[in-house]
Amino acid sequence: MIELLQQLGKNTRTGFTKLGRGTFFLLQTIAGILSVLPRPRLLLNQMYSVGVLSFLIITISGLFVGMVLGLQGYYILSDFGAEETLGVMVAASLVRELGPVVSALLFAGRAGSALTAEIGLMKATEQLSGMEMMAVDPIKRIISPRFLAGLLSMPLLAALFSAVGIIGGQMVGSGMLGVDEGAYWSQMQANLDFQDDIVNGVIKSIVFGFVASWIALFEGYDAIPTSEGVSRATTRTVVNSAFSILGLDFILTALMFGDN
Amino acid sequence: MQHTNTQDTLVGLFVASGIAGLFFLALQVSNLSSFTEHDSYTVTARFENSGGLKVKSPVSSAGVKIGQVSSITFDPKTYESVVKLSIDKQYNTLPDDTTASVFTAGLLGEQYVNLEAGGSEEYLKDGGKIEITQSAIILEKAIGQFLFKSAEEKK
Amino acid sequence: MDNSVSPQNNLVSVQNLSFSRGNKKIFDDISLEFERGKITAIMGPSGTGKTTLLKLIGGQLFPEQGTIIVDGNNVHRLRRSELYDLRKRMGMLFQSGALLTDMSVFDNVAFPLREHTHLPESMIRTLVLMKLQAVGLRGARNLMPNELSGGMARRIALARAIALDPMMIMYDEPFTGQDPISKGALVHLIKSLNTILGLTSIMVSHDVQETAAIADYIYVISEGKIVGQGTPKEIEQSDSDWVQQFMTGAADGPAHFHYPAKDYVDDLLSTGRRY
Numbered sequence: 001m002i003e004l005l006q007q008l009g010k011n012t013r014t015g016f017t018k019l020g021r022g023t024f025f026l027l028q029t030i031a032g033i034l035s036v037l038p039r040p041r042l043l044l045n046q047m048y049s050v051g052v053l054s055f056l057i058i059t060i061s062g063l064f065v066g067m068v069l070g071l072q073g074y075y076i077l078s079d080f081g082a083e084e085t086l087g088v089m090v091a092a093s094l095v096r097e098l099g100p101v102v103s104a105l106l107f108a109g110r111a112g113s114a115l116t117a118e119i120g121l122m123k124a125t126e127q128l129s130g131m132e133m134m135a136v137d138p139i140k141r142i143i144s145p146r147f148l149a150g151l152l153s154m155p156l157l158a159a160l161f162s163a164v165g166i167i168g169g170q171m172v173g174s175g176m177l178g179v180d181e182g183a184y185w186s187q188m189q190a191n192l193d194f195q196d197d198i199v200n201g202v203i204k205s206i207v208f209g210f211v212a213s214w215i216a217l218f219e220g221y222d223a224i225p226t227s228e229g230v231s232r233a234t235t236r237t238v239v240n241s242a243f244s245i246l247g248l249d250f251i252l253t254a255l256m257f258g259d260n
Numbered sequence: 261m262q263h264t265n266t267q268d269t270l271v272g273l274f275v276a277s278g279i280a281g282l283f284f285l286a287l288q289v290s291n292l293s294s295f296t297e298h299d300s301y302t303v304t305a306r307f308e309n310s311g312g313l314k315v316k317s318p319v320s321s322a323g324v325k326i327g328q329v330s331s332i333t334f335d336p337k338t339y340e341s342v343v344k345l346s347i348d349k350q351y352n353t354l355p356d357d358t359t360a361s362v363f364t365a366g367l368l369g370e371q372y373v374n375l376e377a378g379g380s381e382e383y384l385k386d387g388g389k390i391e392i393t394q395s396a397i398i399l400e401k402a403i404g405q406f407l408f409k410s411a412e413e414k415k
Numbered sequence: 416m417d418n419s420v421s422p423q424n425n426l427v428s429v430q431n432l433s434f435s436r437g438n439k440k441i442f443d444d445i446s447l448e449f450e451r452g453k454i455t456a457i458m459g460p461s462g463t464g465k466t467t468l469l470k471l472i473g474g475q476l477f478p479e480q481g482t483i484i485v486d487g488n489n490v491h492r493l494r495r496s497e498l499y500d501l502r503k504r505m506g507m508l509f510q511s512g513a514l515l516t517d518m519s520v521f522d523n524v525a526f527p528l529r530e531h532t533h534l535p536e537s538m539i540r541t542l543v544l545m546k547l548q549a550v551g552l553r554g555a556r557n558l559m560p561n562e563l564s565g566g567m568a569r570r571i572a573l574a575r576a577i578a579l580d581p582m583m584i585m586y587d588e589p590f591t592g593q594d595p596i597s598k599g600a601l602v603h604l605i606k607s608l609n610t611i612l613g614l615t616s617i618m619v620s621h622d623v624q625e626t627a628a629i630a631d632y633i634y635v636i637s638e639g640k641i642v643g644q645g646t647p648k649e650i651e652q653s654d655s656d657w658v659q660q661f662m663t664g665a666a667d668g669p670a671h672f673h674y675p676a677k678d679y680v681d682d683l684l685s686t687g688r689r690y
Contacts, residue, residue: 044267044268044271045267047271047274047275048267048270048271051271051274051275051278052267052270052271052273052274055274055277091289095285095289095290121516122515122516125511125513125516126509126510126511126513127513127514127515127516129470129475129509129513130507130509130514130515130572131515132473132475132502133473133475133502133505133506133507133509134502134503134507134526134530135499135500135502135503135527135530135531136526136530136531137499141530153274153278155278155282156274156275156277156278156279156281156282157278159279159281159282159284159285160278160281162281162285163280163281163284163285163289164281166284166285166289185288188289189288189289189290189291190291190318190325191291192290192291193290193291193316194286194290194291197290198285198286198289198290201285202282
């Protein structure tokens, strides 16, 4: 029993230590963004591996999620004779929740795990250490551009996800099930608010991009520099990102949509 | 250095399509496109009861949306609901004896302000007032009245 | 022993250094001097923290006690920007080469130049080709690091380490895992770079022959202490058992073949316990 408590205490302490290191790392990373700005080439290369390479998985998933929403929404709404509001249902669920959340989860799985593995392997092969000895700060040169790329890509990816999903819902709803196309769009426009829905959705996705990139980069930077250490860090990235994204989503939703 | 060129193009395409997605959401999906402040004028209508009307609820006439509710306040002297309607500039020929009523779109739908044009030669101006108003029909009240009436008829 | 070395002549000076990792004491109050323009080697068995010493000199690790002076600067008292400026004048050759895997050989060698100078691309090209020529790999400039053999990677890393014309280079196990031809090439390269460029070299190694061939001065370290020092000749003739064992490569001697354990027979006979 006492052993168990001791273990618990020890784990809690390592947890806090790691959080502390992570926070310090985050501050350094943010400070390093300043030195990325005069060198857009660094950012561009990372936008490619973080954004462009996630493009396909995000758009295809968005399309299917939208189509499923169209189908399920139609079955439920037609019971109440409210098929016309299908557009509202599809768009609201995508823009408020599914767009930011699902694309952030996919981002953590696709780009986040790749970032952790890349940074972890650079550490294991002494590339980071070598850079330091060449008087190049690896945080500024390697970490900050990737962080900024994640931060900028995430809202774009989430917007793409939602947009493609809404079109997918329309394809199923009015293409296959016969919901009036005009009603689909006009009901949507009448009921979704730019400030409350779109802007809040974008804010969510920026927060998720921030957290997912931070976790991915820190896990890589903090990985034990062996093949096993890097593979564990990659797993932790996906798991921790998923928890953080879903937990934060609850908090953000409560803050944003609470008083409506 | 050959590959960086295609890479740049792909990043460009990615950013452009992401921004296009944002614009699509803003303009096609939400109500941002419907009305903006600068090309509208405001009139005030006082209702005995504005029911479930909200800021940004639509204002329509003959079934066409022509504006939206910009504010709803309570007047503590007259115990009325003061509703400000912001109406698109292009519809500036509403007569000053127009009737404003709070209607409900469908059984479960949201409430909106319906404007029914009168016969006056004078038009409503910015800051004008709509004199004739009809309050929201409160469902519970209507059902209560209906039940009361049918009970009386049976006697 | 060469006692004529005056302190001003020493580029790097390690004084009373102590450092431990966990409970293991890696360095126990040792002092080393590295003379300008000379090749000084630190030898000792694997796991004696030789790489750690290089990282301490480079300011990547902090000592528990003692000071390290590089070119008149106390490495661990410098501010971050000063440390980075100092590092620009220090080259380090990592055991693995530590080439950046996402760029070509050319870009790897150009990396420090592009990061620290604003030279035009044409001049960078000339400098990179000169450095690559010096290590004999000008023809390999378009290869990626994963297409290089271990020896080639190390030579490229050496070209990168001298890109900024440093005052010193630290070699971490430059000969480990190399075939005899590559070893020969590296021995030749390190020696000639040292004479031609007037570099100060600090070399960490456990390859006795190669090191003895080029080093001007050798320290032998074991269990955190200096057990022998002198010119290669003096080391060879050392009467220390320990140094003799290391130089001749005997399996057992003062350094034990076995990791510390309890008595062998007792261990075999004790049953019922897993450890």
